[in-house]
Amino acid sequence: MRSRNVFFLSTDGDSMGGSQRVIHTLAQGLGSRGHNVTLISINPSRQPQTYVADPVYRHTTLYDTPAPESTGRALPWRRGRLRRTPEEVAAARRKLLRLTDRTRDGYLVIASPWAAHWIADLPMPHIAKVGQYHQSYTEAVDSPNLRLIKKHYAHFDKALFLCDDYAASFTGHRLANCGTMLNPVSVFPEKAAPLRNPRIVSAGRLVRVKRIDLLIDAFAAAAPAVAEPWELHIIGGGPLRAALEAQAARTGLGDRIVFRGQVENIEAEYLDASIVTLSSDFEGWGLVLAEGAACGLPAVACDASAGVRTLVEDGDNGILAEPGNAGSFAAALERLMSDAELRQRMGSRGRERMREYRLPRVLDRWEALFDELDR
Incomplete structure (x- = not known):
């Protein structure tokens, strides 16, 4: 060449x-x-x-x-x-x-x-x-x-x-x-995430279109229904951080909703998690979904576009929720949070799908x- x-x-x-x-x-x-x-x-x-x-x-x-x-x-x-x-x-x-x-x-x-x-x-x-x-x-x-x-x-x-x-x-x-x-995808580790850590990860700008407010509401609804003490880790910065932190405090979940800001090693964050999320109202594609899948994470994502559906096939490597619907997103989270076998199967499928990326x-x-x- x-x-x-x-x-x-x-x-x-x-x-x-x-x-x-x-x-x-x-x-x-x-x-x-x-x-x-x-x-x-x-x-x-x-x-x-x-x-x-x-x-x-x-x-x-x-x-x-x-x-x-x-x-x-x-x-x-x-x-x-x-x-x-x-x-x-x-x-x-x-x-x-x-x-x-x-x-x-x-x-x-x-x-x-x-x-x-x-x-x-x-x-x-x-x-x-x-x-x-x-x-x-x-x-x-x-x-x-x-x-x-x-x-x-x-x-x-x-x-x-x-x-x-x-x-x-x-x-x-x-x-x-x-x-x-x-x-x-710039990350594709030799070994996939073990999916043993009860942690959900979100990554992106803290701006309106990303709907982190919906994600917080959905997690607050789903977490009490699951026996394990799951955490939600929100990676990224942006103008809505203070308002979102206040919203998280009102859920009463204490330190289980963690705002991480910018991180140096995003791959390590995926490998420490067990579910990746995308809660946007609009999204052309969804790099966080691709990177999470490459690391072996199953996804919960809003069905926001054809681009999202190229990365997440509902029921195969993740679950698609209705955009803007916190209840739909909470139900999808709860299903994955409570089923380790399902997480492993979907995570494996997601990693396989990402090989062409x-x-x-x-x-x-x-x-x-x-x-x-x-x-």
Whole structure:
């Protein structure tokens, strides 16, 4: 396999989020295979995260300062243009062209519709363009993203979505270049979690859409019905932490609901748990579900999208609950909390399903895509 020039373009590649972790994982994986990889963030993050301890890829930002905090109701892709000076915008765009002009060929992977809009009129004829969308089709329809995808992704060499259902839905909007690309899981331990520790784990930003409030209510309803002293460990930070801690205190479960904040070793957290959860109202995919399954954890998840259903098949490797329904989620939790044999069976199935999401297999798919674009 010959070495390629690969650029990943993200609006904010160092911010906290599943798509950011995926991009860094891909950049590291392709770099480790000998490709010349550059991760480009349009905006530096206000709270940068470290996703790869020893990167073998380059990482740069186009603006020197984080995006201005928005006020009012300007649409997302316009906020930067409205708040940045024309000189700042022009300098950032020149920087991107200098980076890509250093190569005679290559591939620019554009990670969001906003990033696609930002580069729409830049001349880069020598670079193959691949648009990715890390959210669900429903989310696109309910936001300006569908319009941006139809406007910009149709002109790219390839438009990639998280599952076949999403690709088929976007194809219905006259996008003839749609395909599916799996997100990789960056964890796949040699041995699965033993599932002996009565601990439930949740990981993600503490923001409204993640519905950690629903998870707390569901756990508070399910825990008293089970003999073992189960704990709920909530990993991640965000603006709702104080309110969620107050809610947890009101349940009367004491220290059985634990707010962990950011952790250094997420794999160890999965291996210490016995159930992984996702309680979001909306979720394009669900990296926490993929990582938990890779570690051998059964899942309880809200049936929030086709992307979630690609990771959790109800009754096979987990249980799907009705979105927004704490009672449905509590019943699913109680069923798994009270049945060790079921946890073992579902955890084993989940780990097996995740083998195709292991990083080497996903990198093979990317290299096959590059071959396709070269023909």
